[in-house]
Structures are given as structure tokens and as C-alpha cells.
Amino acid sequence: MSDKNIKKVSSHPSQNEGLIFEHSSPGKKAYRLRQLDVPTVDAAKELGSALRGEAAALPEVSEIEIIRHFTRLSTWNYAVDYGMYPLGSCTMKYNPRVNEVVARLEGLAGAHPYQPEAAAQGVLRVMKTLADQLIEICGMDAITLQPAAGAHGELTGILLMRAYLESKGNPRKKILIPDSAHGTNPATAAMVGYEVENLPSDPSGMVDLAALEAQMNEDVAGLMLTNPNTLGIFDAQIGKIAEILHRKGGLLYMDGANMNALVGKARPGDFGVDVMHLNLHKTFSTPHGGGGPGSGPVACKKHLEPFLPKPIVVEGANGQLRLDYDRPQSVGRVRAFFGNFGMHVRALAYIMANGPDGLRQTTEDAVMNANYVRSKLAGIYDLPYATPSMHEVVFSDKLQTKNGIKTGDIAKRLIDYGFHPYTVSFPMVVHGALMIEPTESEPLEELDLFIDAMKSIAEECASEPELVKGAPHSTRLSRLDETAAARKPILRWKPETK
Amino acid sequence: MRYLPKSPAERELMLGEIGVAKVDELFAPIPAEFRLTRDLAIPPQMAESEIVDWFRERAAENANGASILLGAGAYNHYRPLVIDSLISRGEWFTAYTPYQPEIAQGTLQAIFEFQTMICELTGMEVANASMYDGSTGAAEAVMMAMRVTGRGEAILARTVHPEYREVIATYAKYQGMPLSEVGFTENGRVDLAALDKAITPQTACVLIQSPNFFGTIEDVAAIADVVHAKGALLVVSIAEALSLGIVKPPVEADIVSLEAQSFGVPLSYGGPYAGVIATREKFIRQIPGRLCGQTVDRNGKRGFVLTLSTREQHIRREKATSNICTNQALVALMVNIYMDVYGKNGLRELAEQNLAKAAYARKALGAKSKVLFEGAPRFNEFVVQTKGNAEAIRKRLLDEHNIIGGLPLKKYYPELGEASLWCATELTSKAALDAAAEEVGR
Numbered sequence: 001m002s003d004k005n006i007k008k009v010s011s012h013p014s015q016n017e018g019l020i021f022e023h024s025s026p027g028k029k030a031y032r033l034r035q036l037d038v039p040t041v042d043a044a045k046e047l048g049s050a051l052r053g054e055a056a057a058l059p060e061v062s063e064i065e066i067i068r069h070f071t072r073l074s075t076w077n078y079a080v081d082y083g084m085y086p087l088g089s090c091t092m093k094y095n096p097r098v099n100e101v102v103a104r105l106e107g108l109a110g111a112h113p114y115q116p117e118a119a120a121q122g123v124l125r126v127m128k129t130l131a132d133q134l135i136e137i138c139g140m141d142a143i144t145l146q147p148a149a150g151a152h153g154e155l156t157g158i159l160l161m162r163a164y165l166e167s168k169g170n171p172r173k174k175i176l177i178p179d180s181a182h183g184t185n186p187a188t189a190a191m192v193g194y195e196v197e198n199l200p201s202d203p204s205g206m207v208d209l210a211a212l213e214a215q216m217n218e219d220v221a222g223l224m225l226t227n228p229n230t231l232g233i234f235d236a237q238i239g240k241i242a243e244i245l246h247r248k249g250g251l252l253y254m255d256g257a258n259m260n261a262l263v264g265k266a267r268p269g270d271f272g273v274d275v276m277h278l279n280l281h282k283t284f285s286t287p288h289g290g291g292g293p294g295s296g297p298v299a300c301k302k303h304l305e306p307f308l309p310k311p312i313v314v315e316g317a318n319g320q321l322r323l324d325y326d327r328p329q330s331v332g333r334v335r336a337f338f339g340n341f342g343m344h345v346r347a348l349a350y351i352m353a354n355g356p357d358g359l360r361q362t363t364e365d366a367v368m369n370a371n372y373v374r375s376k377l378a379g380i381y382d383l384p385y386a387t388p389s390m391h392e393v394v395f396s397d398k399l400q401t402k403n404g405i406k407t408g409d410i411a412k413r414l415i416d417y418g419f420h421p422y423t424v425s426f427p428m429v430v431h432g433a434l435m436i437e438p439t440e441s442e443p444l445e446e447l448d449l450f451i452d453a454m455k456s457i458a459e460e461c462a463s464e465p466e467l468v469k470g471a472p473h474s475t476r477l478s479r480l481d482e483t484a485a486a487r488k489p490i491l492r493w494k495p496e497t498k
Numbered sequence: 499m500r501y502l503p504k505s506p507a508e509r510e511l512m513l514g515e516i517g518v519a520k521v522d523e524l525f526a527p528i529p530a531e532f533r534l535t536r537d538l539a540i541p542p543q544m545a546e547s548e549i550v551d552w553f554r555e556r557a558a559e560n561a562n563g564a565s566i567l568l569g570a571g572a573y574n575h576y577r578p579l580v581i582d583s584l585i586s587r588g589e590w591f592t593a594y595t596p597y598q599p600e601i602a603q604g605t606l607q608a609i610f611e612f613q614t615m616i617c618e619l620t621g622m623e624v625a626n627a628s629m630y631d632g633s634t635g636a637a638e639a640v641m642m643a644m645r646v647t648g649r650g651e652a653i654l655a656r657t658v659h660p661e662y663r664e665v666i667a668t669y670a671k672y673q674g675m676p677l678s679e680v681g682f683t684e685n686g687r688v689d690l691a692a693l694d695k696a697i698t699p700q701t702a703c704v705l706i707q708s709p710n711f712f713g714t715i716e717d718v719a720a721i722a723d724v725v726h727a728k729g730a731l732l733v734v735s736i737a738e739a740l741s742l743g744i745v746k747p748p749v750e751a752d753i754v755s756l757e758a759q760s761f762g763v764p765l766s767y768g769g770p771y772a773g774v775i776a777t778r779e780k781f782i783r784q785i786p787g788r789l790c791g792q793t794v795d796r797n798g799k800r801g802f803v804l805t806l807s808t809r810e811q812h813i814r815r816e817k818a819t820s821n822i823c824t825n826q827a828l829v830a831l832m833v834n835i836y837m838d839v840y841g842k843n844g845l846r847e848l849a850e851q852n853l854a855k856a857a858y859a860r861k862a863l864g865a866k867s868k869v870l871f872e873g874a875p876r877f878n879e880f881v882v883q884t885k886g887n888a889e890a891i892r893k894r895l896l897d898e899h900n901i902i903g904g905l906p907l908k909k910y911y912p913e914l915g916e917a918s919l920w921c922a923t924e925l926t927s928k929a930a931l932d933a934a935a936e937e938v939g940r
Contacts, residue, residue, distance in 0.1 A: 019607065019610070019611055019614075020611050020834075020838055021611070021614065024841075028841075029841060029843065029844060030578075030580075030838065030839045030840075030841065030844075031578065031839050031840050031841075031844045031848075033844075033847055033848060033851060033924065034851075034924060036851055036854055036855075037927060037928040038854055038855055038857075038858035038928050038931075039854065039857075039858065040850070040854050041850075041853055041854045041857045043744055043850055043853055046853055046857060046875060047715070047744065047745060047746075047853075047875045048875055049746075050715045050745050050746050050875045051744065051745070051746060052742070052743070052744055052745055052746045052747065052846075053746065055743075055842045055843065055845070055846050056615070056618040056619045056742065056743075056747075056842065056845065057618045057842060058615055058618060058619075058837050058838070058840070058841045058842045058845060059837075059838055059841055059842070060841045060842050060843065061838055061841065063580060063839070066580055066584075066835060066838050066839060067580060067583070067584065069838075070584045070587075070590075070608070070831075070835060071584070071587070073603070073604035073607055073608060074584075074587045074589035074590055074604045075589060075604065076601070076602070076603035076604040076607075077589040077590070077593045077601065077602055077603070077604035077605055078589075078593060078598070078601035078602065079588050079589045079590075079591075079592040079593040080588070080592035080593070081588030081589070081592045082588075082589075085594070087594060087597070090594055092594060094501055095588075095591065095592050096501060098546050098549050098550065100586065100591075101550065102549065102550060102553035102554075103766075104582065104764075105553055105554060105557040106557065106562060106563075107554075107556070107557025107558055107559070107560045107562040108553065108556065108557045108560070108766070108767070109764040109765070109766050110560075110562075110574075110764065110765055110766075111560045111561075111765060111766065111767040112566050112568055112572055112574065112765050112767070112902060113571075113572050113765070113767050113768030114568055114570055114572070114905050115560070115561055115564075115566075115568070115902045116561075116892060116893070116896060116902070118893075118896070119560060119561035119564070119896055119902065120559075120560055120561075120767070121559040121560070122555070122556035122557055122558065122559030122560040123556070123560055123767045125556050125559070126553075126556055133540045136538055136539050136540055137538055137540070148630035148631065148634065148769065148770070149630060149822075149823065149824040150823065150824065151811070151821045151822055151823045151824070152630060152634070152822075154821065155821060159668065159672075162672065182812075182823075183810075183811040183812035183813070183814070183815050183818070183823075184811050184812075184821050184823050186811075186815040186816035187811035187814070187815060187816055187818040187820065187821035188821040189816060190816040190817070190818075190821075191669070191672070191673070191820075191821055192672045193672030193673065193674065196815070196816040233527070234527040234528050236527050236528070236529055238529070238532070239529060239531070239532065262528075264534065264537075264538055265525055265528070265533065265534055266525075266528045266532050266533050266534055267532075267534055270532050270534070271529075271532040281824070285501075287591040287592055287828070288591075288592070288593065288594040288595070289590070289591050289593075289826075289827050289828030289829075289831075290590060290591070290593045290594065290595070290596065290602075290604075290605035290608075290827035290828055290831065291594060291595035291596065291605065291627070291788065291824060291825055291827035291828075292595075292628070292630075292770075292824040292825045292826040292827045292828065292829070293630075293769070293770030293772075293824075293826045293827075293828060293829055294824040295770075309668075331668060332664055332665075332667055332668035332671075333633075333661060333664040333665045333668055334634070334665060334668055335630060335631060335633055335634055335665060335769070336571060336631060336632065336633035336659065336661040336662060336665060336768065337571075337572070337631075337661065337767070337768025337769055338767060338768050338769070339768070339769055340769040340770040341766050341767040341768055341769050341770075342764065342766040342769065342770050343769075343770060345553065349549050349553065351540060352541065352543075352544045352548075352549050352552070353499075353500070353501065353543065353544060353546070353549060354499060354501070354543060355540065355541060355542040355543035355544070356537035356538040356539075356540055356542070357499070357537065357542075357543065358499035358501075358502075358543050359538060359540075360537075360538075361499050361502060362499065362501070362502060364521045364524075364525075365502055365504060365509075367521070367524045367525065368509065368512055368513065368516070368521055368524060369512075371516045371518075371524055372512045372515060372516055374516075375515055375516045375517065376515070387527075388524070388526065388527050390524075390527065411598070412598075412600070415598065415600060415601055420598065420601065421598055423597075424597075426812075440501075440502055441501065441502075441503065442503070443503035443504065444503075444504065444508045444511070444512065472600050472601075475600040475601060476603065477599075477600055477603060477795040477797075477799055477801045478600070478795040478796040478797055478799075479600065479795060479796055480599045480600065480793050480794070480795050480801045480802075480803050481793045481794055481795070481796075482599075482793065482803050482805065484793050484794065485791040485792065485793035485803045485805040486791070486805050486806055486807075486808075489782065489789070489791045489805055489806060490791055490792040490793075491610075491613055491624045491625075491782070491789055491790070491791050491792075491805075492610070492613050492614040492617050492623075492624065492625070493610065493611070493614040493792075
């Protein structure tokens, strides 16, 4: 890498570290069991032919080696705690520490899902409080906290739609999905037995209303809409969209992935949405954890409430909370137990810390940050849609491809400047997309560093294209061969002697 | 607001740069009629100390410190302290799905290790990076069997966790996948003769759980023979992962769906947990969820990437193997660390302790009540039929002894009468078991 004035980083810290199996040596250990206060048993006698012969070849290592192994590995990860992580549609915001502390309180983290309701009033109160507040935030009437993630919430939401339509006599055949939608939307519709019909966007990036009018009929169960959509554009025709659907007996599903643009400023329930999911790991600050656990509550209007998964938490006249299983029209369960309760705790702690004014300010800052990035980078990068942006902005690599450089290359070069890349090549309606979502968590200083980096890379695309194409240069590993990984998959470690 | 890193002056400056006078102008795309012009009706901002207090109060309302003699899909095992110490590093919990492998090698290598450990434990050839939990994992495994065989029906053992079966029913309903159930015999195991009769040329798979919901270890090899003779696949769900420390892995299965909660994951009132699907190499193109694979960088150095993504929703959209996107990476990391702490020998010794506790518990509780399903091996759970009302016994144990007793089964298996499902782990004290035995026998 040439000697650049890169303000944020010099190089990523890294020590070499093998697989944990490669540290193993017979007899090393990191545990000591308790004294047994009951007689030992003969496992062979207890289990007979069900006794395991050879032990699983798990590593034999000591405690310090475990600590060092996972500490070294951790330094190979970029994280929100290091800096801006502008993955569009992922809402990589700050994960407050108090959330982690309260989720680990023994009475919450140690609660068994089948302990009697009388001895679970605290956990049920957490769930009920969160449920009530999310209902208010969404402007809906009812909610389930059971879904484990966003896509799981989508599944639940479409199940609700189907159950409702069936109760009206006809589940219908198709779900309309805009071409800008997340891949989970069509995959979900298929899981609930619906055909997927593509709905085109208009030149401004919004739903093509004429197409919607033409495609909407009694065969269509509804529309799955992300609003703001994956272009970061709020579909201003939302009232009309809902009306077209409702007029022909269809339902409007909102993918709440981009709810960080709306909280405290507008409520989906007020603009005609019948059912929606939230991603607590996006909008409500529960940590992404390297890819989960998430949580995907589904909120709905009154007419869909009878179909919610069971159980739901209800409050008796005496203030006692209980789990209501007596829901004959319920779609059933989508998960064992009650959902990712640990995430419910964290999301509620976040809402408590914010209050109504904090949530509104959060949304305003998120939208302001995206627009600030947009105003500074427009022209340097191609802006395919001039329509105003909400919480994220989508550029294309059109101005850079003339030097043979694609969005993926720019993303890799951004790593050298100390940032996590934006979302690459999505949404697919934009060729060579750069999808940038700063979130509210970025200070002005960090945004300016990011903008400087993006500008500098744009210059490099013209002056030193090979530098960009070869990036990243500052990481422990250079670009990885994904084609080779897929051609001959190696999905587990094996000892060399085997 | 303390999480927002802007001063009023900075906001002014930024709005000026954007070219608007007020932030509300940025919300102009939202039609005025849909804009919220009031505060959300939620409580005002709370201080950190107030938040901690509020949750401490709630935590105190949950039978804190009670002895838990209950499993049923959620197991009370000790969590080594290094787990939370390590996963509290921001590099682990504030990162996302490793879409950019050069700056996500930590997460990727940890997943690769996890996949390896799951293969070792289950005797399968490949494992995915995790599913939401054991129940949804089982549902996905059943749908996977449908894709592999091209057949459209599934048979579930009634000894599979009742809530898992409910989840599978929800998933299968609109896949056009008829489900049927097969019962159990006197010893609590799948009724082999009935199973043999139930399998048809349309049967994609048979799902069993082992140890099953009653704690009984199924004769997996015998079931596999029956299932495979008719060209169906055998899917084995394992809810108590620790059993694999001492119980023979279900190597005869075609797909294993494991709930890994026992390995260092807090009970947390039912979640987050981590499911995982393991299978044979020949089925990898049909496996749902993320897979991590080994590769090399441009200099030939070993590294890891997410791979075989053409199975997944972001590429295949409505033709994907599943709609799953996010999995349970941080929970899988806990599981990885747990397996490192106990390792090859520790897992076995720990499982032996569970076996010993459960044997004692069965003897104690069985002294004055009837332990059901004799004649087949068990791990750490068992069913007790009582003379008295199971709910009443449970209430007395809680009120008078601070013990969370066995789960009454009448709701799920009315034919068993006053029966309840008990569990003893390494954390269960002899004293708690003796006290429970007293009440159960009353």
C-alpha cells in the first residue's frame, strides 16, 4: 500500500492463531467438576448398548489457552465498538452496556421457561411491558414476541395473513413483492405456500402504482413492502398503496427492517399497514452478535390478532400475568417456548433509556447522518435515484466502473481506511450498489473520516486502480478465494494424520 | 440522549451542510397526515441506575435461587465464567454476519470450529453454522428431508417434544406436507411395529428425539433399519446436547437436529438458544442456513468464508432452501467455548455426573411413586406418576421448599394421568432431591 494519509487506522492488530484443535494435547483441561453428593453409577450398566464408545474428539486445552484463543480471534473482527459499520439495511448501531448487564441478572437469565407462572411474574412483566411499548411505537393493536429473527417474523406475519384470509373463505394464491425487496421476503412467501409475483418500481424508486392497480386482484393475498425501502426511500404513496390492496381484500405487510427511519416520527399502523415485523437487533439496539441471535416480534391490527401464535402474555384484573394458550384461531407455534427473551430484555432497556424524546431524536439523527453522507458524496459517486433519502443512501459504482472498479473493490479498500464496508451490490435494482446506513450512533468526526475515505478511494479509482482492486492491504489475510471454497467445500477441521 | 454523539451545534452544522433549515424537512417524504405530531405514549427517559433497579425488581419476582428439577427442552447446567468474559468483548457481540471475510475471520474461524465440534459430537459429516433453536431446527430438518427425497409426508414420534411438534405442524401446514404421529410403548420408546406400518412410499422422513421427551434413549439403530428399509430418511432431534457426552451418537441418522442450549447457554426463559443441523456430506446442497468453509487468501494463507450461498434466500429468493438469514452466531460461540472448557474427557465426566444424579433422583422419587417407562436406558430425565395431583405437588414444592418441580404432563399426554417430567443435572443437590421425594410421595 502506498504511504497515504489515512487518518483512522494504520493497520489492524493481529496475531496469528491456529484452530483450537491445534492447541489440544491429551490431559490438558480447563474444568474441575463438583464433588458428587450421590453414589456414582456404572455408565455401561445404566446405558447398555446406548453407551458411547469413543469420546467426541473435542480439544483438550487449558483455561488460559481458551482466553487467548478467543481474544486473538476477536481482534480479527471489525465491530461497532471499533467504528462506523455502515452496512445498509442492517442498522449497526451502538449496543448499550446496560442492556447486557440487565439481561444477565440471575433472576432473568436463570429463569426456566416452564417455571410456574406464579414464579415467573418478573419475566412476564418484561415481556408485557415491551409488547405494550412496541404496539404504541408501531401504532398497531397486538403483538407476538415469539419469532426469533426478522425472517422468522416475516414467516409469522404471512402465516397471520393466510390464516385471516382463510377465515374469510379464500387464502388466495399470490404475494406481491417489489423488485427492491430483501431475499427473505420471497423465500418467506414461498414457505407459506404463496406464489411470488414481482412488482416493479417506478423511476423514482417507489412502487409503480399503475402496476399495482393492474396486478392487484382477488388472487393476491397482499403486498410485502419495506418502507422506507431498501433504496432508503419512503414510499410517499403508502396511503394509496394500502387503499388499493384493501379495496380488493388484500393485506399490507411491512418488513420493519428499516424502522430506524420511523420510530417516533411515523407509525406504520397509521399509514395502513395490517401486519409488520420488527428487528430488535436493528432498531432496538440488541447486539448483532456476529450474526445472531436476533428477535423479530410481529405486530398487527385487531383483525389479525386472533391468529397470533400462542401463547401470548395477558394481564388479569388483579395485575397477575399469565400465558394465554386458549386461542382457537391461532396459527400455532413458530418456536418452542416464548421467543428470544434475552433480546426482549435488552430491547426494553433501550426503550427505557430513550423515552419518547430520545427515540425521536435517534430517528432524526439517523436520517440526518444518511443525508449528510449523501450530500457530501453525491457527484463523487453516482446517485441513481434523486428521490430524498431517509436513514440510508444508495449510490452506484457507475462513475468508477470506467476504471474497471466495482462496488466490491471500493468496499474492500474501505477496510484499509478503518471502516466496515457498506452493503455491496444490494438492492439488486441498482447495478453495482453501495448501500450506506450510518445509523444515529456516528459522531460527526467519524462521519467526516468516512467521507474523506470515500473521496480518497474515488481518487484512487482514477489514479491507482490496481491499489483498489488489490485491497484490502492492511488485514492479516488478503482477499479470500470464495470460488475455491464453494467448489470443493471443506466444512470442518480434520487432524492431518487421519 | 446519552447514546447520541452530537452536540446541538453539530446538528445545526450538519443540517446546514445538507441544505435544510430544520430536521423535519428531511421527513417531508412522509405525507403530513401520517406524521406523528405527539410524543409516543411511553415512559420518559430513565437513568442507567433506574433501569438496573427496574430489572432487578423484575428479576426478584422469578423464584430466584430456587432448585430447578425441570428440563423438558431447557437444561440447568453450570456455565463456566470464561464464556461471558469472552463473549462480552465488543469484537464478538457488536459485529455482524461475516459478509466481509477479511475483517470477520474471528467469527468465521469460531464457526468453523463449532461445525467441527458438532460433527464430532453427533457422528455426522457436516454441520451448519446454527439455526434459531431446536424446535425450528427440527422443522427445517423435516423440510430438508422432503427436498432430499422428493416425497411429501412426514411421521413424527409422539415422544418428540410437544412444542417442537407444534412448530413443525405450523411450518408443514402450507408446504402441503401431511404429518402423522406414531406412539410409544410401555418402555417409553417409539412403537416400532406401529412405525413400520405407518411408513408409506410417500414418507419423506421419520422424526424422533433421543433422549426423547420422557428422557428415554431411543433404539436409534433399530428405528433406522425400519425407516431406511422403506426408503425414508431418519431425522433425530436432540434437545439435551449433554447426553452426547456419554450416549452413543445417532450415527444411523440421515439428519441430526441439535438444540445446543445445554452447552453454556443461559436458560433465559427459553431463549436465545441455538439449534444446529448436521447431516451427511451428500446432502449439503439441501442444508438450510449458513455454512462456513475453509479456503485460502491470495498469498495462500488459510482463511474462512461463508460458502455454498447459492442455497440461500439472498441469492435464490423464493427458491431458497429456507428463508433463514440471521442465525445464532453468538450463542454458537458460547457453545464452542463450553466445549473447549470441558473438552474430550470433561464432557464425558460431566455427563456421568448427570447420569448419577438422575439415577439417584429416580430412586428417591420412585420410592413412594411410580417411575414410568422402565426397561429402557435414560439420561438425566424421567417421568414419575404420582398418587396426588401433579400441579398441587408442584405448588407445594415451590411454596414450601423453593423447588421448581417436574413438569406436569397432563396437558400433553392425558393418558399418563398424574405424571410429571423431572430432570437432575450436575447442579441438582441431593438435598433438593430428598425434599422433592418427600413431597412427591405424600
